[in-house]
Amino acid sequence: xxxxxxxxxxxxxxxxxxxxRFRADGDTVIITGRNPERLAATAAELDVRSIACDAADxxxxxxxxxxxxEHLDVLVNMAGGNTDLQRSGEPADLEQVKDAWRANLxxxxxxxxxxxxxxxxxxxxxGTIINVGSIGAENASTxxxxxxxxxxxxxxxxxxxxxxxxxxxxxxAPGYIEETEFFHGQLSEQRRTELIDATHNGRPGRxxxxxxxxxxxxxxxxxxxxxxxxxxxxxxxxxx
Ligand SMILES: NC(=O)c1ccc[n+]([C@@H]2O[C@H](COP(=O)([O-])OP(=O)(O)OC[C@H]3O[C@@H](n4cnc5c(N)ncnc54)[C@H](OP(=O)(O)O)[C@@H]3O)[C@@H](O)[C@H]2O)c1
Numbered sequence: 001x002x003x004x005x006x007x008x009x010x011x012x013x014x015x016x017x018x019x020x021r022f023r024a025d026g027d028t029v030i031i032t033g034r035n036p037e038r039l040a041a042t043a044a045e046l047d048v049r050s051i052a053c054d055a056a057d058x059x060x061x062x063x064x065x066x067x068x069x070e071h072l073d074v075l076v077n078m079a080g081g082n083t084d085l086q087r088s089g090e091p092a093d094l095e096q097v098k099d100a101w102r103a104n105l106x107x108x109x110x111x112x113x114x115x116x117x118x119x120x121x122x123x124x125x126x127g128t129i130i131n132v133g134s135i136g137a138e139n140a141s142t143x144x145x146x147x148x149x150x151x152x153x154x155x156x157x158x159x160x161x162x163x164x165x166x167x168x169x170x171x172x173a174p175g176y177i178e179e180t181e182f183f184h185g186q187l188s189e190q191r192r193t194e195l196i197d198a199t200h201n202g203r204p205g206r207x208x209x210x211x212x213x214x215x216x217x218x219x220x221x222x223x224x225x226x227x228x229x230x231x232x233x234x235x236x237x238x239x240x
Contacts, residue, residue, distance in 0.1 A: 001025050003028070003073035003218070004069065004074070005030070005073065006029075006072055006075050007022075007030070009031075009080060010029075010033065010076075010078060011032075011039040013177070013180030013181055014174065014180055014211070017210065017211040018078060018211045021208075021212070022215065022218070023046050025215070027073075027074075028048075029046070029048035030049045031048055032064060033053070035052075051064055051067055055111035055114060058114055065122075072119055073124055074129075075119060075123065075128075075129045077132060081107060082142075083143075084104065084142065087100060103143075104142075104144045104146075105146075105150070109154070112151055112154075123165075126166055127167050128169070128217055128218050130170060130214050131158075131171040131172070135173055135174065137152055138237050148173070152171050152229050156227045163226060168223065170227070170229070170230060171228070171229045172214060172229075172232055174233065175232065175237065176192075177204065177205040177209070178205070178206060199235050200234055201234045201235060203234060205232065205234060
């Protein structure tokens, strides 16, 4: 196909797999991230375009929108992660609690809101926005889970807002996905086993599982599917 696809956070992990999936279809793909070297290496590997951009920085997101062409067909808001995993120890005071919560809200909620706001006018009818939440939103005692839960709530309202323009918005909520940098080397073997044991199919998710779902959401077959959260987790969390 010849769609124009923007994948924020496309330099590694799930975003990289999503970019590769659309590129394999012949789409024009642009990936973003904060680390320009890694981004450029991934872009060269996948034969896609890269633009360095911190999705939580309004000025950088405005610059990104200006650098993109006039049209876009698919926006994948993949940029994010649990910023608590990059902190050492528990917050010592309320200032540190505030900083920790703000960091996860910026990384996982604001990043998608800013990017979507900046490029919405470029999306052509038939286009789609794919937000990426988390199974962590289902028991959100952490700032990461709360941020992803807020993202899912916002996604539903976004769908109502853009539906009349012929656009759809959905959120993919992955369970545990291996082969990513999400855990920053902090996932113990015991916790990994627990996460896999929680699935019905007894295996970890892989970036390709999410890429396949994103590709479906951007297909004609999903044109009446909007405002939804799709759980891709091997049954680790089920819905009615
Ligand atoms: N892996 C899992 O088990 C899992 C489960 C549920 C949900 N998720 C979600 O899936 C998404 C992808 O994560 P992943 O597992 O593929 O981990 P990953 O390999 O760490 O990928 C995250 C990507 O997002 C980019 N990124 C982070 N913050 C950014 C920002 N402010 N602006 C632009 N890019 C940013 C990172 O690149 P830079 O550092 O270069 O910016 C990185 O390429 C995240 O939203 C995560 O919360 C992952």
